[in-house]
Structures are given as C-alpha cells and as structure tokens.
Amino acid sequence: MKPVFMTYTKKDIINLAICMVLSVLIIPTFIKTEYWYTSILIPWLCLALATIGQQIVMGYTGQLALGAAGFMAAGAFAMFNLILRVPDLGFVGSLIMSGLIAAAFGILFGLPSLKVRGIYLMVATLASQFFIIWMIDKFGWFKNYDSSGIITAQDIVILGKPFTTPLAMYFVCLAVTTVLTLLAMNMARGSTGRNWMAVRDMDIAAESMGVSLLRTKVQAFAISAFYCGVAGALFAFCYLKSLEPVAFDIKLSFKILFMCILGGLGTINGAFIGAAFILLFPVLLNAIGNNVFHGAIDATIISSIEQVIFGGLMIIFMIYEPLGMAKLWENIKQKWKTKFPSINLKNLKSSLSKKS
Amino acid sequence: MAQERKFKIGKPILEVNNISLSFGGVKAITDTSFNVLEHEVRAIIGPNGAGKSSMLNCINGIYKPQQGTVSFRGQQIPNITPNIMAQMGLSRTFQNLALFKRMSVLDNILVGRKLHTKTNFLEVALQLPKVKKEEKLNRERSEEIISFLEIEDIKDTPVGKLPYGLQKKVELGRALATDSTIILLDEPMAGMNVEEKRDMCRFILKVNDELGTTMVLIEHDMGVVMDISDRVVVLDYGKVIGDGTPDEVRSNQKVIDAYLGVEH
Numbered sequence: 001m002k003p004v005f006m007t008y009t010k011k012d013i014i015n016l017a018i019c020m021v022l023s024v025l026i027i028p029t030f031i032k033t034e035y036w037y038t039s040i041l042i043p044w045l046c047l048a049l050a051t052i053g054q055q056i057v058m059g060y061t062g063q064l065a066l067g068a069a070g071f072m073a074a075g076a077f078a079m080f081n082l083i084l085r086v087p088d089l090g091f092v093g094s095l096i097m098s099g100l101i102a103a104a105f106g107i108l109f110g111l112p113s114l115k116v117r118g119i120y121l122m123v124a125t126l127a128s129q130f131f132i133i134w135m136i137d138k139f140g141w142f143k144n145y146d147s148s149g150i151i152t153a154q155d156i157v158i159l160g161k162p163f164t165t166p167l168a169m170y171f172v173c174l175a176v177t178t179v180l181t182l183l184a185m186n187m188a189r190g191s192t193g194r195n196w197m198a199v200r201d202m203d204i205a206a207e208s209m210g211v212s213l214l215r216t217k218v219q220a221f222a223i224s225a226f227y228c229g230v231a232g233a234l235f236a237f238c239y240l241k242s243l244e245p246v247a248f249d250i251k252l253s254f255k256i257l258f259m260c261i262l263g264g265l266g267t268i269n270g271a272f273i274g275a276a277f278i279l280l281f282p283v284l285l286n287a288i289g290n291n292v293f294h295g296a297i298d299a300t301i302i303s304s305i306e307q308v309i310f311g312g313l314m315i316i317f318m319i320y321e322p323l324g325m326a327k328l329w330e331n332i333k334q335k336w337k338t339k340f341p342s343i344n345l346k347n348l349k350s351s352l353s354k355k356s
Numbered sequence: 357m358a359q360e361r362k363f364k365i366g367k368p369i370l371e372v373n374n375i376s377l378s379f380g381g382v383k384a385i386t387d388t389s390f391n392v393l394e395h396e397v398r399a400i401i402g403p404n405g406a407g408k409s410s411m412l413n414c415i416n417g418i419y420k421p422q423q424g425t426v427s428f429r430g431q432q433i434p435n436i437t438p439n440i441m442a443q444m445g446l447s448r449t450f451q452n453l454a455l456f457k458r459m460s461v462l463d464n465i466l467v468g469r470k471l472h473t474k475t476n477f478l479e480v481a482l483q484l485p486k487v488k489k490e491e492k493l494n495r496e497r498s499e500e501i502i503s504f505l506e507i508e509d510i511k512d513t514p515v516g517k518l519p520y521g522l523q524k525k526v527e528l529g530r531a532l533a534t535d536s537t538i539i540l541l542d543e544p545m546a547g548m549n550v551e552e553k554r555d556m557c558r559f560i561l562k563v564n565d566e567l568g569t570t571m572v573l574i575e576h577d578m579g580v581v582m583d584i585s586d587r588v589v590v591l592d593y594g595k596v597i598g599d600g601t602p603d604e605v606r607s608n609q610k611v612i613d614a615y616l617g618v619e620h
Binding site for chain 2: 183184186187190191192194195197198200201202204205206207208209210211212213219223266
C-alpha cells in the first residue's frame with residue numbers, strides 16, 4: 001500500500017511537517033511548566049478534536065446541530081465503563097469503541113435532520129445533549145454506582161506502559177488528534193466531503209446527482225459523534241482526570257459551537273484556530289487583568305468581559321467574515337503574497353541561482 | 357441536422373402517461389402524455405405557466421403527480437425519487453440554477469460523478485489505493501468535461517462567484533459528468549446573450565451527436581428550439597396542444613393561437 005500522503009500537495013506535506021516538528025520536538029523541549037500541558041495544550045487538542053466533529057456536521061454538511069458535549073459525555077462514560085468492565089480491550093481499543101458508541105447516539109439523534117432543518121434541527125439535537133446527560137445521571141450503572149457523583153478516571157495504560165505525566169498525556173492526545181485530523185482531511189477532500197458539501201449547498205440538486213440525503217446526513221452525524229466521543233474520552237481522561245456529567249453541560253456545547261464558527265465553518269484548520277482562540281482568550285484577559293491592572297479588576301468582571309467580547313466577536317465575524325478566522329488567515333497570506341511577491345521561497349531560490 | 361447521425365433515433369426511452377399534477381386547487385398539469393425517443397433532442401415549449409418545469413419535476417421525482425405514470429425503457433417506475441431516477445440514468449439541470457455555490461467548478465462537476473464512486477467513507481478516510489484509482493478516473497472524466505465546455509480557466513473558482521452564463525455551463529457539465537442516458541435541461545439558455553446561446557446549442561448538439569445522450573429541454577427562444585430539436589411538444593395550461601417535428605408544430609393552429617393569442 002502506498003503511503004497515506006500521496007494525494008497531498010507539497011505544501012500540505014510541508015505544513016504537516018512544520019506542525020509535527022513544532023508539536024513533537026519544539027514544544028516538549030521549550031515548555032517545561034506543567035501548567036501549559038494540563039491547562040492549555042491538552043484541552044486545546046481535545047476540544048479541537050470535538051470541534052472537527054462539529055465542523056463535519058455543521059460546517060461541511062450544513063446541519064445546524066448543538067449537542068457536541070452530549071456526545072462527548074457518551075464517549076467519556078463509555079470509555080470509563082469499557083476500561084472498567086472490558087479491560088482486555090486496552091486503551092486504544094476502548095477509545096475506538098467509545099467513539100463508536102457515541103456514533104450510535106449520533107445516528108439516533110441525527111435522524112430528525114431528515115425532516116427538520118435550520119434552527120428547528122438545532123432544538124431537536126439539543127435533545128441529545130439533555131438525554132445523554134440525564135441517562136448517565138439516572139442510571140447508576142454508568143457511574144459504577146459511585147455515590148460521590150465524581151468518579152476518578154482510570155490511569156492511561158498503553159501496552160503495559162503507564163501514561164500519567166502531563167507530557168505523556170499530551171503525546172497521547174497529540175497522536176490521537178493527529179491521526180483523526182488526517183482522516184478527517186482525507187474525507188473532507190475526497191468524495192465523502194463533496195457529498196457533505198453538496199447536501200449543504202443545495203440538497204435537491206445533490207439528490208438529483210444520486211447523493212442520498214438520508215445516508216449522507218446520518219453518516220455525517222455518526223462521524224461527527226465519533227469525533228466528539230473520542231474527544232470526550234480524552235477530555236475526561238487526560239484533562240479532567242475525573243468523570244462527572246456536569247462537565248459536559250450545554251455550556252461546553254456552546255463553546256464548541258463558538259470554536260467552530262469563529263474558527264471558520266467548513267475548514268479543518270479552523271477547528272484548531274477556533275479552539276486555541278477560545279481557550280487562550282480568557283487566559284490572556286486574566287493576564288492583562290493581573291499584570292496591567294494589578295488585580296484592580298475583579299475576576300468576575302473579567303469573566304463577564306470575556307462573554308461580552310465573545311458575543312461581540314461572533315456578531316462581527318457573522319457580518320464581515322462568515323468563514324471565520326481560517327479565512328481571515330488565508331486573506332492575510334494572500335495580501336502578503338501580492339504585496340511582497342519576492343518573499344517566496346521559490347522566487348528567492350530562482351533569483352539566487354540566476355545571480356550565481 | 358441534415359447529416360448522418362452516429363446514434364440513430366430509436367425506440368421510446370421515456371414515456372409520460374396521463375400525468376396530472378395540482379397544487380391545492382391549482383391544476384398545473386392535466387392528463388398529459390408524450391414520449392421521448394432514444395438519442396433524440398426533444399423540446400418542451402409553451403407560454404409562461406404552462407407547466408413545463410412542473411413536468412420535468414414530475415419526471416425527475418421532485419414532484420409527485422396525483423395521477424399518471426412515468427416509464428423508463430418500457431418499465432413503469434412505481435416510486436419516483438430524484439435519487440432513483442439518477443440511478444436509472446436520468447440527470448438534469450434546474451431553471452434557477454441549483455449549483456453547490458461554495459464549491460469550486462471542478463468539485464461541482466465531481467459531485468456529478470457520485471454514481472461512479474463506489475468507495476465508502478472509511479476507504480476514503482484511509483485513502484486506500486482503490487480510492488485513489490477511482491478519484492483519478494473521476495477527475496480525468498471531469499477534466500474532460502471541463503475542457504469540452506471550454507471552462508478550464510475557471511475550474512478552481514467557487515461557483516457562486518461566476519456570472520450567470522458560466523454557471524449554466526457548469527450545471528450542464530455537472531449533468532454530463534453523470535454519464536446519464538437522458539439529460540433534462542430546464543431553460544439552459546435563459547438569460548444568455550446570443551453568443552452564449554450559440555455556444556450552448558453547440559454543446560447540446562455535440563453531446564447528443566457524440567455520446568448519443570437523449571436531451572429533453574425546455575426553452576423559450578423559439579428560434580433555438582426549432583433549430584436544434586428533433587421533436588417538440590407544446591404545453592399550454594398544463595395540456596399538450598401540439599406534438600411533432602418543429603415544422604409540424606410551427607404550422608399547428610392551436611400552437612399559433614397559444615403564442616399569438618386569439619381574438620374572442
């Protein structure tokens with residue numbers, strides 16, 4: 001079998017190489033504080049993965065869904081129970097299985113998309129959010145009859161080796177996210193992604209071309225829920241290190257929705273940009289509050305300001321750049337290229353070779 | 357049309373039998389029957405509101421007629437949906453353009469290759485060799501269509517940014533990409549200038565000539581219709597008032613009345 005990268009352009013491979021060098025070599029060598037791993041990088045990777053799931057159903061297939069956190073909860077608790085009850089599966093096996101369990105919920109709650117659309121579908125998908133959380137709360141079996149309400153997540157053990165340090169967990173998240181991102185990119189660029197987008201842009205024409213609306217929509221919901229489920233499992237096991245249904249409430253669903261929209265609907269890299277922005281922005285605001293105003297502003301006010309700014313940004317993006325930050329980035333690159341056409345590696349090389 | 361055709365006009369491939377369609381109390385089509393012969397260019401004409409587009413929507417399965425049947429190659433199709441018709445080899449374009457606006461021209465045409473894509477999403481995600489092979493074939497065919505329609509220079513442009521005339525061409529391209537045996541064209545030349553119309557006619561005739569694709573088209577420009585079609589069916593108020601070769605239709609008194617009006 002030929003390597004996976006054969007269908008990619010040179011630019012893609014360069015981008016991938018830069019990302020890999022950055023995340024595998026540079027970040028671990030230069031960032032030593034645990035805080036960065038436990039509070040920023042690990043949640044960033046997990047939420048970016050969930051945002052990719054949201055992108056697939058909302059950005060690519062155009063189905064307004066709001067229940068990502070519900071599927072994350074399904075994935076997280078499935079993971080907990082699989083490790084507890086089927087220890088033979090191993091970490092990776094359990095992760096895939098919990099993704100599949102979430103996907104089953106995705107199919108179930110994706111079915112309304114055949115009849116309702118737009119804002120009504122959003123309300124219908126909210127059911128998944130509330131139903132899954134309710135189900136976990138209602139039946140003690142899911143929590144292994146733990147009375148405290150918060151269960152400690154099991155340690156991650158892959159092939160007999162424990163992954164308990166923040167750095168090790170970071171690598172686990174990184175590996176899973178990288179693989180799933182590549183798979184998502186393959187789908188988005190291939191015939192699968194074209195079917196999704198055809199349904200998004202003009203469903204009646206898609207149907208006339210032989211694209212089955214039922215299959216495409218349900219497929220998108222299933223894949224989306226799979227991504228959210230895996231993300232939820234990682235979120236619980238690497239970031240929270242505990243499991244409680246409250247962690248996956250509607251607020252998290254909205255957060256993922258914001259990441260999706262701000263990052264740029266219908267882009268995979270937008271998921272990472274959006275997740276980074278939403279995660280880092282409060283950190284930045286806090287830093288400004290502490291260092292510029294020296295704590296003169298109350299923390300609660302800062303968190304309110306954060307909400308105001310997010311809301312404002314959402315409106316601004318919806319009006320001026322509906323395709324989000326990923327598109328903004330593209331535009332900046334484009335402008336840069338037209339302004340300074342000479343700053344281009346190829347031109348530079350050719351001009352150098354001409355001189356010599 | 358005088359020269360010898362590679363694909364001789366054959367037996368009826370599509371038959372519309374006694375179709376009646378109404379929206380609430382409004383009768384769009386009343387008891388209409390006509391047929392389409394294999395490899396011919398068949399035009400449906402008629403004044404505004406005559407039920408032409410509704411007719412295509414019935415054939416394609418977007419509308420469900422209250423009465424009547426559609427037969428394809430002599431077989432009656434019980435439960436018509438756009439998807440089933442696409443699988444049977446019937447493709448179409450739309451009156452008000454139904455392109456995938458945020459996708460590039462090439463991607464739009466590639467969607468037309470859907471029925472020639474057999475790989476599932478898992479195989480696509482893993483980029484198995486057979487996916488690459490299939491994608492390559494589909495891309496080659498799409499590029500062929502793009503160069504046939506002379507739109508190579510815009511193939512990476514998002515369709516939404518193109519002018520109307522080009523969008524119509526892309527839509528034809530997408531229908532061609534399906535390799536269907538019948539293509540329904542809903543006003544392929546509406547809103548075009550003379551030159552664009554001439555181009556479009558050339559493409560339609562060339563496809564019909566070289567691939568033998570049966571063409572069913574709705575058109576308002578009488579000159580165009582009379583020039584390119586083999587047979588014409590005229591609808592007025594949802595009823596067939598004339599059916600035959602362009603010359604027959606032209607001399608049909610009912611048709612003349614419908615178009616020019618009658619003194620009462």
